Amino acid sequence: MPEPNVPNPAFSLVVFSDDWGRHPSSCQHLIRRFLGRYPVLWVNTIGMREPRLDRVTFRRGIEKLRGWFFARRHPPSDDRSEPAPEIVDPRMWPFFRRAFDRRMNRRLLLRQLTPRVESLASPRIALTTIPIVADLVGRLPVDAWVYYCVDNFSEWPEMHGPTIEMLERRLIERVDVIVAAGERLAERIAKRGRNAVLLPHGVDYAMWQAASTRPAEDPLLSCLKDLPRPLVVFWGSVNWQVDDETVAATARAAAPGTVVLIGPVSDCSPKLRQLENVVSTGAVPYESLPQAAGAADVLIMPYRRHQAVVDAAPLKLLEYLSTDKPVVVCDVPAHRAWADALDIAESPEQFASLVKTRLETGLPSAQREARRRVADESWDNRAAVLERELAALASRFTLNASPDARPGGDS
Incomplete structure (x- = not known):
């Protein structure tokens, strides 16, 4: 069911990650524990895999076109009593290598997301698992950014490593808090001069x-x-x-x-x-x-x-x-x-x-x-750790901050 209005939430979340419901990612496991207690705007992104002339690209392209032209604000669910995030499936340009590509995506995303984000209660926290939104930091009208690092995507063969590496470096430099899903990922981040909160995966x-x-x-x-x-x-x-x-x-x-x-x-x-x-x-x-x-x-x-x-x-x-x-x-x-x-x-x-x-x-x-x-490694415990980090981050901002004071627009 659509997520009800949450009275006086401590913060609102804007999440950039894989398509909601497409597969059970760690981010989805965690965010499910926030639904019904915090407003959540989930942004389905186009992904980081470079388009190719193959069956995978064609199938994924069809999926995204359906999302763009037959948009739904909430995911289908067999259990209509379960809270769900508000979902936005913004139209995006499927390339990131060139500065022109990234500028186009930045403009497309800001134009489509800014009204939705501004409708959320303050303070607003953006959380991303993907580096391709690095250019939105400082432009999208949110109060803080969190990078939830779940993989070393720059090493994935189907992705353009130098571009992903550059965007991740930019993201690490700009965000307020970094969370890492594993010790090796936390070590990579430490080599770039930032400390990450270690948040291993959980289990139901x-x-x-x-x-x-x-x-x-x-x-x-x-x-x-x-x-x-x-x-x-x-x-x-x-x-x-x-x-x-x-x-x-x-x-x-x-x-x-x-x-x-x-x-x-x-x-x-x-x-x-x-x-x-x-x-x-x-x-x-x-x-x-x-x-x-x-x-x-x-x-x-x-x-x-x-x-x-x-x-x-x-x-x-x-x-x-x-x-x-x-x-x-x-x-x-x-x-x-x-x-x-x-x-x-x-x-x-x-x-x-x-x-x-x-x-x-x-x-x-x-x-x-x-x-x-293993019984102690629950997603509930992991979500509680993340919630404490987000609440501490939100406490830096006043609930009555004027939206006009926040950064926004395209520059």
Whole structure:
């Protein structure tokens, strides 16, 4: 349902991030905890991936055109009693490399967003997970800016690294508060002379505990019932991060079983589509994933060695650990803190060997015991930390500040 008017809120939020409801990002998990208590304007942006002549760009372009020409202020929901943010899907120019491109986007965004932002209660705080809005800092009529750093996007192959790096550097210099989703990301920010509040990802522990022991019931996952067992399951974006050699080795080790890749497919190695006993389901509703975990014998994260992967803090890690299934992952810093609760592999061969072992042994009792601490890593706790940071930031400003005193317009 549309978010009700919140009487005398401590602050209002303007959030720049991925499209609301498109996939369960950390930012969406956090902001859901603010709905109904704070006014939230959620800005669906065009993303940072450079347009190409491929199926992914075409599909994404269709999505954005629908959003622009069939605009909706609130997301659809099966539960109409749940509060929702106000959503704006501004028209944007899909390029950022040239100064001309960035000026055009700045003007487009300011023209469309300024009236919406000015209608919010003061103080207004803008929070962004994407560097491409750096040129709005000091121009959009908000009181403060927060950069929530969730990934090292400048290292992503499908993005223009030098441009993203330049915009992120500009954003880090200009914002009031920086929040980092992982220690490696916080270290990168510290090298640029700023301190970041460390806010690791959380998890809806009860959701995974309640559903992960039930078989797959969702129609989109019904195919799991007919696949040869055992089932080795991955969920997430099936993209350049997924290592085809590791998946191939795992598929051989799991034979005659099946490796199942659950999630949207884009920019992945063509070899993944050619591997025997490897099945891709495509995207499924987030609510279906606990049932997929229940059907799995082993959960995996077969990522390649890449700087962006090394710097990342995978959102699915705590989701995996909230189930009662063995987990095998690649060796990256974010995984090592949970080395007593899962198995870490340094090569495709070791990865496949560990998967084969866990298919035979199941979850060791020591790993099961180590996972008990996952229950403390809730999104509610993470949102409470973010709320304290935002409230402290808002306290610097008076609720009765005149909108005319704030920066605005295009210069």
